[in-house]
Amino acid sequence: MPILTKRQNKTPLGLYIHVPFCRSKCQYCDFYSLACKEDKLMDGYLEAVCDHVKETGALAPGYKVDTIYFGGGTPSFFGADGMATILTTIRRNFDVDNNAEITFEANPDSISDKLLHRLRAEGFNRVSLGIQSDDDEMLKKLGRPHTFAQAATAVQRIRKAGYKNLSLDLMYGLPGQTLRAWQDTLEHVLTLNPEHISCYGLKVEEGTPLYDYQDYAKLPDDDTQADMYLAMIEILKGHGFRQYEISNFARKGLYSKHNMKYWTGGEYLGFGPSASSDFAGKRFTLCRSVHDYINGIKKKGQIIDEVQEIPPRERAGEYLMLRLRTFSGINAEDYERNFLLPFAPLEDILEHNRNLGYAVLTEDNRWHLTPKGFLISNSIISDLLVAQDKSEPLKRL
Numbered sequence: 001m002p003i004l005t006k007r008q009n010k011t012p013l014g015l016y017i018h019v020p021f022c023r024s025k026c027q028y029c030d031f032y033s034l035a036c037k038e039d040k041l042m043d044g045y046l047e048a049v050c051d052h053v054k055e056t057g058a059l060a061p062g063y064k065v066d067t068i069y070f071g072g073g074t075p076s077f078f079g080a081d082g083m084a085t086i087l088t089t090i091r092r093n094f095d096v097d098n099n100a101e102i103t104f105e106a107n108p109d110s111i112s113d114k115l116l117h118r119l120r121a122e123g124f125n126r127v128s129l130g131i132q133s134d135d136d137e138m139l140k141k142l143g144r145p146h147t148f149a150q151a152a153t154a155v156q157r158i159r160k161a162g163y164k165n166l167s168l169d170l171m172y173g174l175p176g177q178t179l180r181a182w183q184d185t186l187e188h189v190l191t192l193n194p195e196h197i198s199c200y201g202l203k204v205e206e207g208t209p210l211y212d213y214q215d216y217a218k219l220p221d222d223d224t225q226a227d228m229y230l231a232m233i234e235i236l237k238g239h240g241f242r243q244y245e246i247s248n249f250a251r252k253g254l255y256s257k258h259n260m261k262y263w264t265g266g267e268y269l270g271f272g273p274s275a276s277s278d279f280a281g282k283r284f285t286l287c288r289s290v291h292d293y294i295n296g297i298k299k300k301g302q303i304i305d306e307v308q309e310i311p312p313r314e315r316a317g318e319y320l321m322l323r324l325r326t327f328s329g330i331n332a333e334d335y336e337r338n339f340l341l342p343f344a345p346l347e348d349i350l351e352h353n354r355n356l357g358y359a360v361l362t363e364d365n366r367w368h369l370t371p372k373g374f375l376i377s378n379s380i381i382s383d384l385l386v387a388q389d390k391s392e393p394l395k396r397l
């Protein structure tokens with residue numbers, strides 16, 4: 001791992017552990033995960049991640065880990081023992097903040113009281129539960145291995161085990177789904193009383209089974225998806241949720257601290273096949289095969305698929321693309337100070353969008369998009385990037 005360097009000052013760091021195992025593969029899923037429960041492969045994976053954590057921790061002193069996220073795949077399907085072992089190895093090799101946010105993703109069919117209590121005792125304090133829909137027929141169609149009743153029971157168990165920060169994952173724009181059905185789903189799911197909700201519009205990804213039969217899947221058209229998006233924002237607002245990112249909503253300020261790192265340019269290190277990192281000015285992605293990952297770690301060979309050094313101008317573009325996904329938005333002073341580029345050409349575009357109701361300038365001088373603006377964020381950001389590309393660096397601040 002020659003690309004990690006020593007640093008003098010304590011810097012916040014997020015750790016992501018990709019757990020690439022699921023009970024079965026969902027029809028729409030493009031994440032790297034295998035539908036299997038092969039003990040030998042899981043053992044090999046566990047050993048590889050722990051070795052990877054050990055060698056990386058030793059090469060990256062001076063960082064304080066304030067978020068740890070076990071995603072996948074289905075970490076709850078992988079099991080509590082493996083996750084606890086990885087977390088213990090992290091604590092031994094990184095400086096982990098006592099108040100770190102420690103999340104694991106779970107599916108309702110692989111949650112048990114034993115797993116929840118064990119992980120709570122180990123220090124996990126946030127659960128992200130994949131529910132997706134309250135309609136059992138729809139769940140079956142999507143290839144999800146659980147029912148809504150299992151999801152409701154899982155929530156009760158999570159609460160009983162003492163987790164005070166629960167996020168639920170939902171999807172809209174599903175095959176045959178109407179606006180009314182989506183509104184009902186939201187109202188129904190809100191009775192489970194989560195602190196956080198992530199709602200993603202279904203995307204048809206190449207290489208998934210859904211891609212092959214999308215023409216027959218009766219997917220809602222773009223206008224209906226847009227109506228679903230705007231209706232969702234209103235419903236969640238009415239239930240006390242603040243939208244803090246295009247697809248994420250939280251109560252009581254309980255934003256996902258880990259995911260905020262991705263959107264605000266924070267540093268993070270990834271472990272496990274296909275995991276990405278943004279660390280010490282470089283971005284890198286690990287190989288997308290659990291076998292290659294295990295072999296690479298064992299033989300001290302190559303496990304990185306792609307390394308990119310991000311030039312300042314590209315970072316400036318990312319600042320616009322990622323920050324404008326969030327409600328904290330962008331600020332002229334931050335932008336000019338960090339990237340030595342003029343904000344004025346961007347301001348003209350933002351003003352224009354403000355007049356159209358797509359952007360807002362807050363009292364503390366931050367520009368962010370409105371819900372309607374989020375719907376056309378790609379085209380607004382593309383206009384901003386063109387203006388940024390044409391701008392000459394500032395001579396002085």
Ligand code: SF4
Nearest residue numbers: 022025026029072073
């Ligand atoms: S459970 Fe999640 S990671 Fe696994 S196949 Fe389904 S969508 Fe993909």
